[in-house]
Amino acid sequence: MTEGGLSSDALQLDDVNRISSYMAKKLDLAGAVTSVVKFPRGVSRETWFVTFEAESPERAGPIVLTIRRDLEGGSVCPAPLRREYDIYRCLGKTDVPAAEALWYEDHPEHLLGGREFYVRLHVEGDWEVPGLMDLDPRFDALREATSREHLRNMALVHLVDWNAAGFGEVLEVPDSPAAAARAAIDRIVAQLREIQFEPLPVVEEAIGWLRRNAPTDAPAVCLIKGTNGLGEEVFRNGKIVAMSDWELSSLGDPAYDFAQMQAFLPQDGRPLGAWSMDDALAYYASLTGFEISKPRIAFYRLICALERVMYLHHSARAVARREDLLVRLCWTSTEVIWGAQRELLNAVMAAQDSSKVRQ
Amino acid sequence: MRPRVDEVMHSISWTFEEYIVPEVKEPFAQSLAYTIGNLLRHVEARVEHEGRFLTEDIEDLVGLLGSSLEFLPEAGANQEVSAAIAEALEAEATPPGHYQNSVELSARVEPLRAALAAVIRTLEEGHAKWAERADYIELRRRIRTHLDKQLTAESLWTAAPFREPRR
Numbered sequence: 001m002t003e004g005g006l007s008s009d010a011l012q013l014d015d016v017n018r019i020s021s022y023m024a025k026k027l028d029l030a031g032a033v034t035s036v037v038k039f040p041r042g043v044s045r046e047t048w049f050v051t052f053e054a055e056s057p058e059r060a061g062p063i064v065l066t067i068r069r070d071l072e073g074g075s076v077c078p079a080p081l082r083r084e085y086d087i088y089r090c091l092g093k094t095d096v097p098a099a100e101a102l103w104y105e106d107h108p109e110h111l112l113g114g115r116e117f118y119v120r121l122h123v124e125g126d127w128e129v130p131g132l133m134d135l136d137p138r139f140d141a142l143r144e145a146t147s148r149e150h151l152r153n154m155a156l157v158h159l160v161d162w163n164a165a166g167f168g169e170v171l172e173v174p175d176s177p178a179a180a181a182r183a184a185i186d187r188i189v190a191q192l193r194e195i196q197f198e199p200l201p202v203v204e205e206a207i208g209w210l211r212r213n214a215p216t217d218a219p220a221v222c223l224i225k226g227t228n229g230l231g232e233e234v235f236r237n238g239k240i241v242a243m244s245d246w247e248l249s250s251l252g253d254p255a256y257d258f259a260q261m262q263a264f265l266p267q268d269g270r271p272l273g274a275w276s277m278d279d280a281l282a283y284y285a286s287l288t289g290f291e292i293s294k295p296r297i298a299f300y301r302l303i304c305a306l307e308r309v310m311y312l313h314h315s316a317r318a319v320a321r322r323e324d325l326l327v328r329l330c331w332t333s334t335e336v337i338w339g340a341q342r343e344l345l346n347a348v349m350a351a352q353d354s355s356k357v358r359q
Numbered sequence: 360m361r362p363r364v365d366e367v368m369h370s371i372s373w374t375f376e377e378y379i380v381p382e383v384k385e386p387f388a389q390s391l392a393y394t395i396g397n398l399l400r401h402v403e404a405r406v407e408h409e410g411r412f413l414t415e416d417i418e419d420l421v422g423l424l425g426s427s428l429e430f431l432p433e434a435g436a437n438q439e440v441s442a443a444i445a446e447a448l449e450a451e452a453t454p455p456g457h458y459q460n461s462v463e464l465s466a467r468v469e470p471l472r473a474a475l476a477a478v479i480r481t482l483e484e485g486h487a488k489w490a491e492r493a494d495y496i497e498l499r500r501r502i503r504t505h506l507d508k509q510l511t512a513e514s515l516w517t518a519a520p521f522r523e524p525r526r
Contacts, residue, residue: 040386041526199473202506208483331394331525334401338517342510349503 010114013048013067020052022110026103026119027063029056041231044076044247044311045069045084049122064122066099069115073324076315076332077247078191082106085118086170087246093165096156097242099123123242125234132230132263144275145238150229150264151280153240155287158222158254167223171251177221180252181214184303187250192310197317203309206344209351210306215299218253219290225249229262248307255292259300302347308340365407372399393524400520405461412512413464420471421451423505427478430498434489440481447474475502 011018013036020032031054039047048067054060070081088101099120106116129146131139162168174183189207192200225232226248234242250256258265266277281292316333318324362370376396383392424444431441447470459467482489482499489495 038387040390198469199476201472201475201479201502202510204476204479204483205503205506208479208486212486327391327394327398328526330398331521334398334517335521335525338510338513342514342518345503345506345510349507352500352503 011110011112013050013112019050023050023052023065027052027054029054029059029063031055034062044071045081046071064124065102066120066122067112067117068120069112069117071318071324071326071329072113072115073318073321074314075247076318076329077311078195078314079247081116081118083170084247087167087249088118088120090162090166090170091246094156094160096160097153097240098246099242099244123234125236125241127231127234127244129230129235140274147264147266147275147280148283149238149240150233150261151284152287153233153243154225154228154254154257154261155284157225157243158220158257158288158290160223162221162223162251165223167251171249173251174221177218177253178216180218180221180256181216181299181303182211184250184252184256184300185210185214185306188303188307188310192313195310195314195317197313197320200309200313200341202341202345203306206302206306206341206348209348210302213299213351215253215255215296217293217296218255220254221251222254222290223249224252224254224256225260226257227260227262228257229260229264231262253296253300254288254290255296256300256303258292258297259304302344305340305343309337309344312337312340365403368399368403368406372396372403375399390524390526394526397521397525401516404520405516408512408515410461410464412515413461413468416509416512417451417464417468417471419505419508420468420475421448423501424448424471424474424478426498426501427475430494431478431481434485434492434495436481436485440477443477444474447471475505478502 011022013019016033016036019036023033024031029052031052033050034053035049035051037049039049046067046069048069050065050067052063052065054063068081068084075081082104085101085104088098091098092100099122102119102121104116104118105111111117129142131142132146160167162171172183172187174180185207192203225243225246227245228243232243232245233240234244248260265280266275277294281294285291312332315324315329316337319329319333375392380389380392380396383389424447428441428444428448430436431444432438450470451467455463455467479502482495482502485495
């Protein structure tokens, strides 16, 4: 996607013979790659589905693999690809349903299009939940069942013994539950400072306000999935068979995950029948013992907005420096980053008009 | 020359939506085509509005930084930030004297915004000390009003032109 080109001998995904030979060696199986398909929706990184038709005595038949690699100018999310792979490796030591990470490739001879990548086993299923967004009341039961299924799995994530699974070596560890929100803000600001290439006065104004108003009543330091909900998990027959998209994962307050939950909570403006937000929070508390307050979720939505600004600023930089000219980055670094800044400033200005919070 | 740049942009955007997008069937290319359609409308609106906004924004920022320069030394803030503000204002003291396009205006506004960001950081550092001062509260209110005005103006090209599907 840059204006330059690659050397002609770089391994490419459409070079079926070389990809087949590479995969056969890595899998230690005879066979060939029969299909390579790019997942069209991804924004932050590239996702490819590769089908390897095994023809070995010990194993025959299709093996579907998922390949993840950065965009040509790097990932939208500034955390390294290796960290995402390490998170999947750690997840393999837990009960959380997740794809099995197979290997990380950084050998110069095997880079795909000159880029490092990692491979995981593809989990058959669908990110869509047919009927979920249909407002007809006959889908209310489906919405409630989906919400419960997702909360059950989020509870699994939040109850992970993250230290035992190795997450503490991959992710920054807050000093205490009380320090979790402030630690999240500081982590994001530190990432922003590393990549910042133009002044962002709206964000400066928001950072101070967020730090002064950070909640201190987190119930525990938990593994946080990051983006979750519709579009981020793999379903099969109404059950979650894999939780996907871990690139924004961290350690912190479980309310952080509720702030990033897409479409599976009643407060998203779509009715879930009789299933209310209070029901959902009570159900989650019954599974985990963790109380999640609505004000804390609201605050973490602002932290998420700050995080969006940070990583979308990273994509703006890639375009400005012509490191990656994929047009999608122009969209995220115009409309989407504007929306995040608007959300932050609205909160600061609303607080200014209220005597209830420290200005 | 007619068609003007806005008229050419509109023609490109309309033709792209009408004839190109419906023919693109490969999923990734189709997704990019949707994004390009949105960004063509973004550029059309940006060409129309951004230059005027940046011209006004520079004036506003000069006024705001001038007020900051009055408050900060009097309140005992460190001198570095005041020097940075003074430097940014000095660069603005001599008008370019010729027409500037929006790219050049953006380059002019950047040091002023950097100075404003430094002001905000300094105010934040002194918040506990100055929080009850009327001039501090007024300066922060003015800064927030300015930022609100900036985002409202930018919405003309960063929010209004976009519609589903984005990708």
